[in-house]
Amino acid sequence: MTTTTPQEVAEAVRAWCAAWNSRDLKAILGFEATGGGFGFRPLARRDHAALGEAAYLETLQRFFDQMAYQRVELEDLQTSAMGGVGLAWGTYIETFQEKEKPPERARVR
Numbered sequence: 780m781t782t783t784t785p786q787e788v789a790e791a792v793r794a795w796c797a798a799w800n801s802r803d804l805k806a807i808l809g810f811e812a813t814g815g816g817f818g819f820r821p822l823a824r825r826d827h828a829a830l831g832e833a834a835y836l837e838t839l840q841r842f843f844d845q846m847a848y849q850r851v852e853l854e855d856l857q858t859s860a861m862g863g864v865g866l867a868w869g870t871y872i873e874t875f876q877e878k879e880k881p882p883e884r885a886r887v888r
Contacts (some may be wrong), residue, residue: 781863784885788858796851796871801844804836811835849875854886 791810798806811834830838843849855869869888875884 782863783860785858785865788860788867789856792856792858792867793853793867796853799849799851803879804843806840807839808832808836830880845877847876847878849873 794806797803798810813828813837838840845846845848850873854872854873855866859866871887873885873887874882875885
């Protein structure tokens, strides 16, 4: 059995943010392709595992194609771990603009 530390959980969350900020589709897939879906956007609430990796990759590409810009910045991050299970919670600020729409800002927890 592997042991996960709270620091490793925090590093994973920061890497997830970096993947979204750099539009690194392979890294995003690594974090989310087998997920059950939870989040701020309808895209995030889909069952990614049921959708399949190829279809989720296509969905991500369409999402980024419609954005003039999009950025995620951690505001607050708490982590915990026990054994091989890690948990992260907190808030992040997402600033974004869909093409031909006004800029937006969302505080997400």
